[in-house]
Amino acid sequence: MPENPAGTPCPERPQPETAAPEPVLSATVPPETVAPEGETRASSESATPPAPTSVRARGGPPPRPDTPTIPPGPWPAPPSPSAQPGPVHPGSLNPVPRLRIPPRSARVPLPGGLLAATVGAGCAAAILVPLDRPGIGWVLAGLAITAAVYGVDRAARRAKPAESGGAGPEQEAIAQPADGPAAARGADTDAGDRTTKPAAGDASPDREEALVAGEDGSDDPHGSRWPRRMPWARIWWAAVALALLGVGGFRAAPWLFVLCVVGAAAAGSLAVVRRSVYGLWFDVPAVPFAGLTSVPWLSRAVTRARGRVGTGSQRIWWSLAVAVALLVLVVPLLTGADAVFARLVHGLLPRIDVPAVVRWGLVFVAAGLGTAGALYLLAGPPPVAASEGSESGMDPLGWMGVRRFSPIEWGIPLGALTIVFAAFVGAQIAVLFGGDDYVQRTAGLTYAQYARSGFWQLSIVSMLTLAVIGTVLRHALRQTPTQRRWLRGAVTVVTASTLVIVASAVHRMWTYQQAYGFTVMRLLVEVFEGWIALVYLLLLASLVRLRRGWVPRAAVGAALATLLALAVVNPERFVAERNVQRWQSGKSLDTDYLSTLSPDVLPVADRLPAAERAAIANVIRARLSQDSWQGWNYARATARH
Secondary structure (H helix, E strand, C coil), rough: CCCCCCCCCCCCCCCCCCCCCCCCCCCCCCHHHHHCCCCHHHHHHHHCCCEEEECCCCCCCCCCCCCCCCCCCEECCCCCCCEECCCCCCCCCCCECCCCCCCCHHHHCCCCHHHHHHHHHHHEEEEEEEECCCCCHHHHHHHHHHHHHHHHHHHHHHHHCCCHHHCHHHHCCCCCCCCCCCHHHHCCHHHHHCCCCCCCCCCCCCCCCCCCCCCCCCCCCCCCCCCCCCHHHHHHHHHHEEEEEEEHHCCCCCHHHHHHHHHHHHHHHHCCCCCCCHHHHCCCCCCHHHHHHHHHHHHHHHHHHHHCCCEEEEEEHHHHHHHHHHHHHHHHHHHHHHHHHHHHHHHHHCCCCCCHHHHHHHHHHHHHHHHHHHHHHCCCCCCCCHHHHHHCCCCCCCHHHHHHHHHHHHHHHHHHHHHHHHHHHHHHHHHHHHHHHHHHHCCCCCCHHHHHHHHHHHHHHHHHHHHHHHHHHHHHHHCHHHHHHHHHHHHHHHHHHHHHHHHHHHHHHHHHHHCCCCCCCHHHHHHHHHHHEEEEHHHHHCCCCCCCHHHHHHHHHHHHHHHHHHHHHHHHHHHHHHHHHHHCCCCCCHHHHCCCHHHHHHHCCCCHHHHHHHHHHHHHCCCCCCCCCCCCHHHHHHHCC
């Protein structure tokens, strides 16, 4: 009860009824900071003063809300988004601010030498790559692209941050201004071309974790800078990509080199992108897709480069463009008017092959965008996958909302597969020891017909079982030691049984080829089954610690290593040698098929008698054409001598 100055208590006066305060929709006024008149806030007596408030006065105009800013994160500091008036809610005079977040191409830093690397790699590929055949130019173009990406990446790694020295014009891509949003807002340069250190507790929805502390050679846990060291994994994948491109220098089989080019592209992507949260389906084609999406990023680099060029230089370029346009219009008219002048012009100008120019343009664009895509991913990497060590101790619903199955739920299908596979393995053991007589008595087929009839079915079973095991490893509960032991045991039994099925499929195909002849396609199917067996072995290795995050990349690495081993073996020569051995044992020789192969089979064909050698070697040599220096190939070069 209030007291008057004399100390006599005065009667309490009733307060007039007032309407509830009108809510103020402002980004700077929390609802709890607005209090009616006459009330005392309890928090005012606390040690920490309340946050500043902005209360709209009665009858006055609504205050304009401050423009919100994005707190700095690991990405380059984007321009402060502008608050645009949004739809007005009924009963409110304050519009809801609408933020405009800059696109990713405006936030990824621009490294120095980006345009030079892109144009240089495109020109090198257009000059070196022979599109119509395998040749040494492919690996030379791969070396040029690798050197361009590595040069820009190395320069960005060695560039000094802003806090340790001034950043030059080419280093502003990784320059780091002072901490805090105020420093990012007060910068007088292009905020989209720099990065800032993340503030503590930053929870901006646009943050993307680029690097993990201690990985990729970076000391920055938020990935706000280009990593200082290059990890060995990237060197390994880059070496595999160059080795696959180098196959074109000594193997002439077109189909083999096409597979090597596809494998080199996949290895190049994995060399650039670390294991991301999006999985292997994103990581393998990351560089080609990033090349397509990096066009706005390149446009930003062109705009920045044009801003550094003086007005006089721009006028000179415009003058040159006008001069070229005039010559293109006038010279054809003059050559059509006078035959002597036309002969002089045709003697001076080189002959232009339009299809060749189109091929050069396509190769230039593809190589340039590939280089830009690799640098785009290095400058703004996707979020890195979390460590699998955090999977232990999860709730029953599973990690990140993934549904987890109890041992009974996943044990029923795996148990059914185990019983069926055990019966099949028993039958295969009987066939293995019984031989052709046992097959004819039980199935009424020859051994070759028996082998032919079951290969594709066994291959499908092995691939389906691989998908089942992968699903079980992803969704099975593993919280207790008992659950983990049951999971290891069940998957091991099914995997061992499936390996027997894979071995049976490979044996059947080999038996079929011995009976009906060897072909490249049949050999490739056998190699594919061998790779499936390697994947099963990798799954068995992942059961030791129940961590499967490394298995997909290891499976891709095993596939690329298998492809390299196949190129070293020389598959077409291997097929020719096996068919010649069958012919020497009294069976027929399919010279028509062998004549359709590449010059890789000529060392085998030259050892045949004259008739067979002419039917194979002469046909192959007749298809050979002259190679340029970019298309030089060892197999074709030796075939001409």
